[in-house]
Amino acid sequence: MNLLEGKTGLIFGVANDRSIAWHIAKNAVAHGARCGFSYLPGEKMEARVRRTLESAGLSDTWTFPCDVSSDEQLDALFAAAEKDLGSLDFVVHSIAFADRAYLQPGTFAATPRDVFLQALDISAYTLVAAARRAEKLMPAGGSILAMTYYGAEKAATGYNVMGVAKSALESCVRYLAAELGERGIRVNSLSAGPCRTLSAMAVGGIDRILDKVEHDAPLRRNIATDEVGKSAVYLLSDLSSGVTGETHHVDAGYHSIVT
Numbered sequence: 001m002n003l004l005e006g007k008t009g010l011i012f013g014v015a016n017d018r019s020i021a022w023h024i025a026k027n028a029v030a031h032g033a034r035c036g037f038s039y040l041p042g043e044k045m046e047a048r049v050r051r052t053l054e055s056a057g058l059s060d061t062w063t064f065p066c067d068v069s070s071d072e073q074l075d076a077l078f079a080a081a082e083k084d085l086g087s088l089d090f091v092v093h094s095i096a097f098a099d100r101a102y103l104q105p106g107t108f109a110a111t112p113r114d115v116f117l118q119a120l121d122i123s124a125y126t127l128v129a130a131a132r133r134a135e136k137l138m139p140a141g142g143s144i145l146a147m148t149y150y151g152a153e154k155a156a157t158g159y160n161v162m163g164v165a166k167s168a169l170e171s172c173v174r175y176l177a178a179e180l181g182e183r184g185i186r187v188n189s190l191s192a193g194p195c196r197t198l199s200a201m202a203v204g205g206i207d208r209i210l211d212k213v214e215h216d217a218p219l220r221r222n223i224a225t226d227e228v229g230k231s232a233v234y235l236l237s238d239l240s241s242g243v244t245g246e247t248h249h250v251d252a253g254y255h256s257i258v259t
């Protein structure tokens with residue numbers, strides 16, 4: 001079944017073939033979507049993104065570099081998307097950043113102001129900045145999806161300032177959903193269990209978190225990143241037409257138990 005046939009989406013956050021954004025993209029394309037990609041500018045990153053797209057036969061796909069911490073670059077990206085892609089049926093925000101020195105166990109209280117503000121800016125505010133620009137290109141029925149983690153709800157070892165940023169992100173999702181719902185645009189977040197990606201490796205407690213999930217989660221295992229991609233298709237498609245302002249957990253059930 002092609003759940004995204006005829007739909008066009010813009011995906012932020014592919015860095016390599018382990019990225020959650022990439023697993024979402026592969027599943028979206030398999031369901032008939034046309035996807036454009038935005039990536040963090042830089043020669044190395046561009047080469048990695050090109051290789052990743054080529055590996056799935058997507059070398060002719062539309063791409064545009066954008067550091068989301070820059071309003072000018074966001075304006076340029078959405079102007080180019082309007083010109084080249086036309087309207088957008090969905091946007092995937094799969095971006096986060098915090099200085100890894102403060103993603104180590106026992107370093108949260110030491111977080112300096114600039115590190116805190118940068119984490120909140122890139123990991124949470126940019127969803128608002130992107131949604132504001134995207135909604136102008138979105139017809140009713142559009143879907144915006146952000147990526148979050150359980151560390152927004154409970155303190156997770158080493159997740160620290162990123163947990164604070166994810167709490168803010170989940171709140172941004174609810175406020176955006178309340179506002180954009182008037183135009184028929186839905187905004188949700190998907191709370192993924194831990195996956196071994198570049199960003200996850202920066203979190204000091206990641207191995208302990210993976211072990212705990214494998215041992216304690218109702219499904220007694222960690223999730224495969226592809227499972228996030230599959231659930232994202234549901235949230236991007238009309239199958240979830242009545243769902244907005246939601247945090248949908250794809251974490252082998254870990255959030256539902258007391259450990």
Ligand code: NAD
Pocket residue numbers: 012013014015016018019020021039040066067068069093094095096097122147148149150191192193194195196197198199200
């Ligand atoms: P990843 O490193 O593959 O992706 C993070 C992306 O953010 C990269 O593509 C990076 O280039 C991009 N990025 C960072 N700063 C940027 C900026 N200023 N401008 C533009 N892009 C920028 O790692 P991932 O795990 O796939 O992370 C994707 C999302 O999923 C993040 O929001 C992350 O917090 C979330 N998440 C990850 C996990 C996990 O365990 N891996 C679990 C739950 C949620």
